[in-house]
Amino acid sequence: MNSEEPIIQIRNLCKRFGKTTALDHVDLQIFAGSIIGLLGANGAGKSTLLRHIIGLYLPDEGHVVTFGREAAKLGPRELARIGYVHQEGELLDWMKVGQILCYVAAYYPNWNSDLESRYIAEFEISTEARVGSLSPGERQKLAILLAIGFEPELLILDEPASALDPIARANFLDLLLELIQGERRTIIISSHILSDVEKVMDRTVIMKKGRILCDSGFDDLLEKYCRVHINAVSGKLPAQLPFDNIIKSQRNDGQAILTIHDTPREVLERQGESLKCKIEVQPLSLEEIYRIVAG
Amino acid sequence: MLLEINNHSGVPIYRQVIEQIKHQIMAGQLLEAQQLTSVRDLAAQLRVNPMTISKAYAMLEADGLLERRRGIGLFVARVQNTHKMQTQTRILEGILNQAAITAAQFGFTEKQAMEMFEGLYKKYNSKTRDRSNE
Numbered sequence: 001m002n003s004e005e006p007i008i009q010i011r012n013l014c015k016r017f018g019k020t021t022a023l024d025h026v027d028l029q030i031f032a033g034s035i036i037g038l039l040g041a042n043g044a045g046k047s048t049l050l051r052h053i054i055g056l057y058l059p060d061e062g063h064v065v066t067f068g069r070e071a072a073k074l075g076p077r078e079l080a081r082i083g084y085v086h087q088e089g090e091l092l093d094w095m096k097v098g099q100i101l102c103y104v105a106a107y108y109p110n111w112n113s114d115l116e117s118r119y120i121a122e123f124e125i126s127t128e129a130r131v132g133s134l135s136p137g138e139r140q141k142l143a144i145l146l147a148i149g150f151e152p153e154l155l156i157l158d159e160p161a162s163a164l165d166p167i168a169r170a171n172f173l174d175l176l177l178e179l180i181q182g183e184r185r186t187i188i189i190s191s192h193i194l195s196d197v198e199k200v201m202d203r204t205v206i207m208k209k210g211r212i213l214c215d216s217g218f219d220d221l222l223e224k225y226c227r228v229h230i231n232a233v234s235g236k237l238p239a240q241l242p243f244d245n246i247i248k249s250q251r252n253d254g255q256a257i258l259t260i261h262d263t264p265r266e267v268l269e270r271q272g273e274s275l276k277c278k279i280e281v282q283p284l285s286l287e288e289i290y291r292i293v294a295g
Numbered sequence: 296m297l298l299e300i301n302n303h304s305g306v307p308i309y310r311q312v313i314e315q316i317k318h319q320i321m322a323g324q325l326l327e328a329q330q331l332t333s334v335r336d337l338a339a340q341l342r343v344n345p346m347t348i349s350k351a352y353a354m355l356e357a358d359g360l361l362e363r364r365r366g367i368g369l370f371v372a373r374v375q376n377t378h379k380m381q382t383q384t385r386i387l388e389g390i391l392n393q394a395a396i397t398a399a400q401f402g403f404t405e406k407q408a409m410e411m412f413e414g415l416y417k418k419y420n421s422k423t424r425d426r427s428n429e
Contacts, residue, residue, distance in 0.1 A: 035344060174342055181335055181345055199302045202346050219307040219350070233399045278396035283305030 005068070007032050007154060007186060008053055012062035015048055015210075022048040024210035026062070030188065032153070035180060037201030037218070038190040039290060044207040046190040047087065050158050053188075054082055067154075080108065083147035083155040085140075087162070093132030097142060100131055101149070108150035119145050122171060136163040144172065148179060155179070157189040161196050173199050198286050208294045225289050228268060230256040231278040242271045247292060259284070259292075296325070296332045300341050308343050312351035320360055320371055321383050331361065331369045 008030035015023040023045050030036060040046050051057040052064045055071040064071040067078045074082075092100055105111040120127065123141045134142065140163045148155060155176075161169045176187055177200055191197050197204075204221050206214040214221065225247075230237060232254040241256060248259040260268070265281050272279040284292075298315045300308055319325040331337075334352060338345035352369055355361045362372040398408040 034346065177338070177342055177344060181338060195303060199342075200344060202344050219309055219347075222305060222307045231396075231400065233396060278393075278400060280393075283307075285303060285305045288305075 004031065006030055007067055009065040010049075010052070010062070011064075013049075013052060013059050013064060014061035015045075015052070015057060016060055021210050023052070026210070026212055028205065028212060028215065030186065032186050033180070033184045034203050035176065035187045035189065035201045036203045036205060037197035038188060038205050038207065039192070039194065039197065040190075040207035040294065041192060043209075045210040046207055047158050048210075049207070050084075050086075050156050050188065050190060053156060054079070054084055080150070081153040083150070083152035084158075085143045085147045085156070085160045086158045091131050091139065091143065091146075093130070095131050096127065097125055097129050097131060097134075098127035100142070100146070101127070104146050105149060111150050115151070116145065116149050119148075119175070123168060137165060137168060140164055141168065141172075144175075148175070151179070151185075153185055155185065155187045157187065159191055160189065161191070161193065169196065176200050194286050194290060206290065206293050214293045221289060222283060222286070225259065225261050225284045225292065226263070226265070226268070227282045227284055228256075228258045228260055228272070229278075229280040229282065230258070230272065230275065231280075233277060237277065238275070242274060243268065244271075261292075296337070298337075298341060300343060308341075308347045309351040309354070312341075312348065313354055316351070316355060317358075317360060317382065318386070320374070321379065321386065325371050327371050327373055329371045330367075331371070333368060 006029040008028070010026055010028040013023050013026040014021070026045075026049060028049075038046050038049070048057060052059060053066055053071060055064075055066075055074045058072050066074060067081060069075075069078055092103075095103065101116060105113070105116070119125075123145075125138060125141055125145070129138075131139075131142070140160065144157075144160055147157075161172055164172060173196065176189070179185055180187060187200075189197055189201070201218050204214065204216055204218045205212055216224070228243065230241065230251075236253045237251065237256055241251075241258070243258055243260060243263070245261050245263050246258050247261055250257045268281055269279065296316075296319075298312060300311055302308070304311075316325065316331075325331075331352070332340065334345050334348045338348045341348075352361060356363060356369065359378065360372055360374060361369045363369055394412075395408070403411075
């Protein structure tokens with residue numbers, strides 16, 4: 001499927017801030033047309049990684065190549081294809097919302113005014129308000145609008161929805177899905193709120209302490225783990241249960257609950273047949289999987 | 296086409312789509328030669344990533360339940376009766392298996408369990424027949 005060149009190529013990236021290792025030999029390739037969920041606790045290195053992609057940080061070791069160019073040397077041509085929303089949301093506070101929109105739009109010949117008007121209406125942002133007087137949620141909405149208004153090929157969202165209320169957050173996720181419909185657009189969205197990214201991502205990257213612990217298709221990740229409930233129909237379960245790849249096991253005489261990895265459902269059912277028990281295979285939620293991987 | 300997606304169940308969305316479409320084809324709610332909603336429209340309707348829908352459609356196509364007509368879209372394929380029977384049997388067996396185990400666990404006799412099933416079956420089967428007579 002990925003015979004094409006990746007749009008982002010990260011090799012052996014290391015970054016230290018004083019004595020802290022923020023990124024520890026990170027390798028990552030990103031291909032066009034997908035939504036990547038970058039998950040990890042605060043301080044895992046998500047923002048640092050994202051900043052390297054657009055050349056805001058320079059590597060201590062290793063390489064970051066974005067759109068075919070060393071990220072440190074990205075020029076206007078490449079940067080015009082990238083939208084970036086960051087946590088701090090630094091905006092020009094003295095401008096009115098309408099003014100900052102005009103100001104930013106002027107830099108992009110392909111600015112989509114229809115998208116802008118619709119988004120302003122949907123998110124109830126007042127164009128007359130002073131940027132400095134906006135609430136954190138409104139600020140975040142404005143920052144998102146400024147980053148997507150020119151319909152960038154690559155959209156990097158660093159904790160974009162953290163200040164949004166539940167409805168605005170749901171609208172925002174719908175907007176992301178709309179943005180990638182039909183187009184070969186790529187979105188990288190970092191979050192520690194799993195339910196946000198769960199809805200939109202097709203690829204999952206989990207970071208902890210500057211390392212990538214997991215890089216997988218989201219569906220594959222969900223199917224990698226399962227929980228098996230075993231219930232004796234009558235009497236006791238045998239002492240030895242015929243399952244492999246057990247991560248966690250709880251049991252008593254008549255019941256067992258096993259968490260199992262990398263075993264297809266058909267294999268589990270076959271393994272369980274000899275038991276003559278009630279066997280139920282259930283998926284794990286993303287949160288449980290996240291705890292197994294990063295816990 | 297009406298489908299319902301649960302974003303937090305842990306069941307991959309493409310699986311949910313496959314299961315529901317398969318069930319609808321088997322139950323005759325989606326008819327042979329009926330066109331499926333396009334990937335784009337279904338993704339927009341369910342508010343999911345379009346890649347998810349493509350993946351589900353591709354797997355249903357590989358399974359022979361859907362067929363692609365070049366330049367037009369995807370349609371419900373003509374399914375061989377044996378294939379249909381096999382699929383229906385597999386789905387039904389899975390459901391009955393759970394019921395049989397629960398019945399045994401709860402200590403119902405075979406006769407009691409069968410009577411319960413017969414009663415339920417009559418209730419729904421007569422409704423199905425009423426509908427086809429309308």
